[in-house]
Amino acid sequence: MQQTFEVFNVKCGGCANTLIKNLAEEFGEVSVDLESEPRKITLNIQENQIEKLKLILRGLGYPLATDELNTLQTFTTSAKSFVSCAIGKMDI
Numbered sequence: 001m002q003q004t005f006e007v008f009n010v011k012c013g014g015c016a017n018t019l020i021k022n023l024a025e026e027f028g029e030v031s032v033d034l035e036s037e038p039r040k041i042t043l044n045i046q047e048n049q050i051e052k053l054k055l056i057l058r059g060l061g062y063p064l065a066t067d068e069l070n071t072l073q074t075f076t077t078s079a080k081s082f083v084s085c086a087i088g089k090m091d092i
Contacts, residue, residue, distance in 0.1 A: 001042070001043050001044065001045065002045075003042070003043065003044075003045050003048065003054075003065050004040050004041070004062050005021075005040065005041055005042075005044045005053075005065075005066075006036075006038040006040055006043050006064065006065035006066070007038060007039050007040065007057060007062045007063070007064060007065065008030065008038055008039075008062065008063050008064075008065055008077070009032075009061055009063070009077060009078055009081035010034070010038075010039035010062055010081075011043070011081075011085065012034070012085065013034070013088070013089075014085040014086065014087075014088035014089030015032075015039075015062065015081065015084065015085045015088055016032035016034060016088070017088035017089070017091055018024075018043070018060060018084040018085065018087055019032055019041060019057075019060065019062060019088075020032060020087030020092075021088070021091065022056065022060055023041075023053075023056065024073060025041060026049070026052070026056070027043040027044055027045055027049070027053070028043065028044050029044070030042070030043045038065050038069075054067060058073075058077055059080070060084045061077045061079065061080025061081030061083070061084050062077070062084070064084050069084070
């Protein structure tokens with residue numbers, strides 16, 4: 001089922017490229033809306049896969065807007081997003 005999620009720390013095409021590349025194997029085609037704030041991703045996902053999506057996104061530094069993160073987790077995901085963005089820019 002296609003669903004849309006709000007995601008934090010996504011800033012540019014490099015970030016979008018990282019998300020598309022890292023989520024494609026598990027979820028197929030992924031679209032990233034860089035026009036909305038917070039940014040949105042749309043993908044085909046079943047309810048039982050949402051926790052896996054959350055873990056992948058946190059690992060890349062792009063947590064779901066609905067995730068409740070403590071201060072350390074917020075700082076860590078922000079730092080990870082800079083690295084993920086740089087990698088995504090190199091792959092464009």
